[in-house]
Amino acid sequence: MIALTESEIRASFVNCSQGEAKRLRVPLGLADTAWDTLDFLGWRDPGAPAAAYVVTQWRGTLTGLVMRLSTDRRATGRQNMCALCHTVHSTTDVALMVAPRPGAAGRAGNTVGTYLCTDLACSLYARHLKRPDRVQPVETLTTEKRIERVQANLDTFVRRVVEAS
Numbered sequence: 001m002i003a004l005t006e007s008e009i010r011a012s013f014v015n016c017s018q019g020e021a022k023r024l025r026v027p028l029g030l031a032d033t034a035w036d037t038l039d040f041l042g043w044r045d046p047g048a049p050a051a052a053y054v055v056t057q058w059r060g061t062l063t064g065l066v067m068r069l070s071t072d073r074r075a076t077g078r079q080n081m082c083a084l085c086h087t088v089h090s091t092t093d094v095a096l097m098v099a100p101r102p103g104a105a106g107r108a109g110n111t112v113g114t115y116l117c118t119d120l121a122c123s124l125y126a127r128h129l130k131r132p133d134r135v136q137p138v139e140t141l142t143t144e145k146r147i148e149r150v151q152a153n154l155d156t157f158v159r160r161v162v163e164a165s
């Protein structure tokens with residue numbers, strides 16, 4: 001990614017109100033972020049544990065998604081692999097994250113969910129810059145292919161959220 005400013009981040013959100021985009025907590029230390037190791041900027045809000053955010057260049061447009069961690073007990077504990085980076089975690093380190101659809105669809109309660117690393121560090125796992133706690137299944141993919149996989153899965157997820165079905 002190229003470096004982003006706080007105002008660029010706030011302006012990128014497509015599935016929340018302008019007021020919410022203004023108020024939400026952006027990550028500290030943007031100036032110290034190693035942008036070239038990231039396919040997307042993902043973060044959690046320590047003051048709002050159910051909130052999660054993803055900002056990425058999606059088909060040429062900086063696109064931010066507000067998500068919340070699902071508390072649906074039927075869904076939790078079933079899945080322990082991240083859908084973006086395919087890292088296998090304990091079930092507490094993967095969560096079903098749910099993004100409202102933009103506009104009226106989202107206000108009517110339409111959402112798109114996917115299982116993601118709770119720390120949203122998929123870019124770093126793909127590059128072997130962060131080590132998951134669990135031993136991973138043997139994989140023969142190169143780092144380059146792992147990065148491509150994150151980008152392809154992210155592209156699909158953003159498309160599912162923003163495009164009319």
Ligand SMILES: [Zn+2]
Pocket residue numbers: 082083084085086087116117120121122125
């Ligand atoms: Zn992941």
